Amino acid sequence: MKSTVSRGVAVATAVVLLSAGLSACGADSGGDIVRLGAILPMTGANATYGKPLRQAAELAVNRVNAAGGITVDGRARKVELAVYDDGTAYAKNIPQVFPQAVLRDHVPFLMTAWSTYNVAPLLKANPVPTVDVLAATWQPPVTDLDDHVFLLRPFTPDIIPGVPTYMKKKYKARRIAYIGPDEAFANGQLASLKEAAAKSGSRVVSEVRYPADSTDLSSSVRKALASHPEAIHVGGSTQAVAPLLTQLYQAGSKIPVSMYTGMTPDQARDLIGPGLYGRVMAHVHEFEGVTPQTNPSRAAQQFGKDFKQRYRSYGIDLTQWSYDAVWIAKAAMEKADTVTDKEAISDALRDLTVPSATVTGWRKRGGERLFNKQRQATSLSVAMSWDTAHNTWAPSYYYTAGLPGQTVRRADVTAPDTSATKG
């Protein structure tokens, strides 16, 4: 009996060692394959975003490989994307997922979304260049947490300052009510909104926050309306604001509403309902980083068409950043002339010029650089109104903002025709 057990243990040990060995072989970035790690929310509340992030990165990986892969030391290597699911439970899952990517699979480059606050502390002991395509909030900026973190996303301070500027310009609205869930992303919007409103001569007249899993938002809506606002900003993600928009409409409000969500026309239809969304969205303005459809860059527009053709879905703003993250990894590794030296790749990222194959239309910093001294990239932001004739967004105001001053500067660009992107 004892020998049977011992034999079983020996076989199991051998299997584990063999699979670990195979795994290490597959992860050998010094070999013919470079494995890029992507820690994404493939399940849980943010799974809606995990899927398009993965799709865009996979599209980029295919194209990088079609273009010859990553050439280092005169040798071309194929790229592979390894996706690790954080389950949208960052505090709980990142301590398990990060070692899988970095210690087991030895990925030389990480792409993250939302989880960077939990990833950053682990980079101290195991530094890996980490490009964050979708930061949770900005207080403090994720780039302050570790100098291997690079922020790609046009984030809250790039976008929210446009809200009071635009609402005052278009509606002469100076009294802004805020409603949003009590969570980091929404609270960051409120902080930025208050600062930007004060700068532009407007003011936040009410701040209504509710628990993220509230059953009914009607009393929060009622409380915000009671402050007699001239504009309303709804904070939070697409999922959080959809019931708010519906209940504002059902309460009879015709006050212009602003939000920063990345909500697509398709999502508006699904979340609000096909019979109602056109009416609900009529007073809503979306503020966000440019999407493939609203981006004046032709490369981004073509990417949007390709993405839609391949995945049959409207490519939202974050798909461009995810797509570009792969090209940025390639450029940094080729500049550093290594696919394994993580410090050298991080150094290359710091000085990286905007790679020509990226599609977002990154604003060049300090000459031709992609990242500024705080390791943050910036692209155009846009205010969009709802096109009631076509049930889609129509860009109406392009601008840039961002830290440290959150100063809004209008960008004089020609908006593409978005009427074909209806939901």
Added chain:
Amino acid sequence: MGVVIDAVTLGSLYALLAVGLSLVYGVVGIPHFAQAGVVATAALLMVYLGSHEVPFLAMVLLGMLAAGVLAVLIERFAYAPTLRSGRGAAAGPAVALGILMVLDSGNLLVWGAQRRAVPVPYSGETMALADERISAVRVVVVALAVVSIGALQLFLRRTRTGRSIVGVSQDRIAARLMGVQVRRTSIVAFFVSGLLAGAAALAYGTLTPAYPYMADSVILSAFVVIIIGGLGSVPGAIVGGFLVGAVEVAGTTLISGAYAPVYAFVVLLIVLVVKPNGLFGRKVRSA
């Protein structure tokens, strides 16, 4: 006036969720956390049917029926074996949570994580009441609760099967000695709780988009409601539902919405101090 409407709407939703839980708890003595999964399944099925041009009434009836069948399957394949093993009190809550996880994951697999509104023809309609504009969605939530709970009360009081459920709920052994078929009664109670979950899915799915985890939080509020009302008491679930709804809305309006779940727990603590078995509760069963 608007505040009253909000309180009545929220109270109706809580009551609708709580009566189903209370009914099941009364019969099997297990906190039926899996009801959240039944609600989500029904809502997601309604979304699917509605988006495939199935007429509204058929969509609702099929959704409720599916919820009823699902609840019976849960009773047959999860709770009944647990009760037969004699470990219902200890293992019941764990089994219920396990079934909820299975349903959540199953729904995620089948429907995906996308949130979608349950399509109803009245979502854009409003009506005026005392200078207040009221959404038809809210009126329907209240009407659904009144009709469903009214029908449940009639069923429990006027039918032989209903009286059997009440009997089993009061004393399982005595009911068996009186000739009540406890297993059959249990199946019927679960089917009815499923129908109520279907009605709750329609009500809740018009206030918030449907997705696999949509009812996991609200079901906890519904449990607070049934503890306040008295475990296993249907009238207690109704009164508790409206009490919690009113307190949450008043707290949000007068203090802050950020603490909405806390208000219900404050009421729970007060009730438990004053009436440890809840407002309408009997002595809590020990097995």
